[in-house]
Amino acid sequence: MADHLLEVRDLSVEFHTVAGTVKAVQNVSWHLDRGETLAILGESGSGKSVSASAVMNLIDMPPGKITSGTILLNGRDMLSMTAEERRRVNGAKIAMIFQDPLAHLNPVYTVGWQIAEMVTTHGGARAKADARALELLRRVGVPEPEVAMRKYPHQFSGGQRQRLMIAMALACKPDILIADEPTTALDVTVQAQVLELLQELQQETGMGLLLITHDLGVVAEIADRVVVMNGGCIVETGDAAAVYANPQHPYTRKLIDAAPGKGAMPEERDRSGQPLLLAQNLQKHYGGFHALKGVNLTIMPGETVAVVGESGSGKSTLARAILRLDDPDAGRVMYQGRDLMAMTPRELFGCRRDLQMVFQDPTQSLNPRMTVYQLISEAWVIHPEILPKNQWRDRVAELLVKVGLRADMAGRYPHQFSGGQRQRIAIARALAMEPKLIVCDEAVSALDVSIQAQVIELLDGLRREFGLSYLFIAHDLPVVRDFADRVIVMKAGQIVEEGSVRQIFEDPREPYTRALLAASLDPDPQVQAARRTARQEEGLIPA
């Protein structure tokens, strides 16, 4: 049997921590051939990145330890190479790109220098390296490559930074490119462009592409074969389309079922009567930047309005302006017929409890030095009229159960919970106020799909139980499709299109909405393949 380009055989890695030994991956085997794209799919903590880190010698030892297995590069065991031999492989034979390219590019050196360093590190001459860097910048589609050479990473947008990372990774024409969540923080249209670039480059160079992701859509778009990981073990492996169509392992099935965007869309609601909240002509400037250019918005009682848009579209600014967390420069917000902007601080204080917010990152929005009990009951310290003090303990317990946690968790601190559990605490805290409207600013974006599905289900249940309204800010269209009644599409501080979920998803009128929908990835490889073809024919992806 011929050797694979890269083969991981029976790999086990442990981490020794204060809390004990963590078996990050156990007896993992996979292989990658030339010209092939292999995806390792898994949720956070599944160990999906560990084997790639082992390939790149990026695991700190200690605390890490490789307890079994071999890593074969063209049949040669990398684990028995010297450190210097491993160093020469990195970058030259196997290159890697990461999630969050801003953090992964050195902030104090120019982009040109960092790309050229890849060449000089592996023995290329300075002048040749600079020429190669320029050529690569041109190839990955960075505008004005000569100027870009002398710029610093923070001067580029997120998508361009990932292009820079790709240019750097390809500088020495590696046989293998490992991409660890390369598009996770990017907008959908940018994600589509970056994935397309990776595919093009793979076809040009014939390199093997190892893609690590949590996103079934990315797998569907780009992978030939997929390895599904859970709890440090491989649960399933096979052809990407076959695994999706016919998952063998219950975990794979659960992942596929949890993928949003498949449920029935709600019927159009009657929107007559007094709106719960009405925003008119909201304007906001940050210095010279016009973040909101006259936005109107209506939320009816019991309705979920989703605001979708890419980063910089002003959707979070809109949420903050409506709640007067950041006062808008112009416009008014009517809450149950009263103008929030004209209220005295005392009147506003009375309204605050009706309007609550759940933020994207519960790690930052929950005070780490307060227990869950303190976090939730603080609502009643501020608004004592809601609940007499002798009932606080019971009510906290009740709320915790309601959001799917246990009553005895009230004494714990936020760091003792997982990300999904923390977001539940944040929701319980919002519920403690007995609000009429909850503004969710990307509240499920950072969560794993299976957790995301649970949180959405929770929000949906609360909506039915309490008649809550939601303003649901999101960039993820399938989630919006499952959860919202109405959708507002924003771009550059303005509303591009507004309508019921059904109208937006089935009959989008604006080209921008259509482009957003086209760029959004479906977990089904066949749907994705069909869309890819359609996209190429229509040329819908904006440059």
Place this chain on the structure above:
Amino acid sequence: MNSFIGKRALASAVSLVGLVILVFFLSRLTGDPTNLYLPLDATTEMRDQFRELHGFNDPLIVQFGRYVGDLLQGNFGDSIRQARPAMDVVLEAFGWTLTLAVITMSLVTAAAIVIGSLAAFKVGGVFDRIATFFSLVGASAPDFWIAIVAIVVFAVNLHWLPTSGTGSVWHWILPVAVLFIRPFGLILQVVRGSMITVLGSAYVKTARAKGVRTRPIIFVHGLRNAMLPVITVIGDQAAAILNGAVVIETIFGFPGIGKLMIDSILLRDFAVVLAAIMVSALAIFLMNLLIDIAYAILDPRIRY
């Protein structure tokens, strides 16, 4: 950048004016210098004549007006003690202190950066433990005590080095060595801490994935990023020496600005005190400006 420097200069000038007013009146509160300068058996006429000569008989506000008037013409007044322009006295002393500060801080910076970076590379290793131990000792050592012990050991007992003065290279060794200890300890800890953060950063991971060798990872990718917090501490420590190596200068009889200020305060040599304060304030201002410029050079995110 220019408007930034302008704003800073203006703010500093305002504080300087306030400082001059404050020090002028506070120093006058300490009393009349006449008795300190004239012999015990000087007659009342002689004392009156001395007061008249130096203008101490006029009301305070008139004295202040005269002082400001002279200042505006670039005249900082004369030293009573040395009978020559106060600014000359101050600049002479400042020159000595500046030399001392530059030599000491160059050595401190070089040593702290190299040792701190290497310590950070293998946290918990033997080298790291030794470096951390010495930096802790250095940062917490009482320098006046070290100075006296050093004089006793190296000057008095061993006769290797002179006890005080500035005559030769040998005279500089003890003051520099003693002044070195505390900033070295402090800066070493900051370098180590900052370097540990930087070496754990995502871009260092990228560099490792690129196959960059260890030494450029530490000194090219790491160091420039790690220097940002370090520069602030270096500036603080340098300013501390420029301003107030009072104890060390006094112990070693070093003719710097710290010793000059103490002597002038004790002898109520007002013009010198005020001139010295203005020179050190200007030095601190320039020091902070240098730090900001260094920041901008090291970190392009501040420039653009």
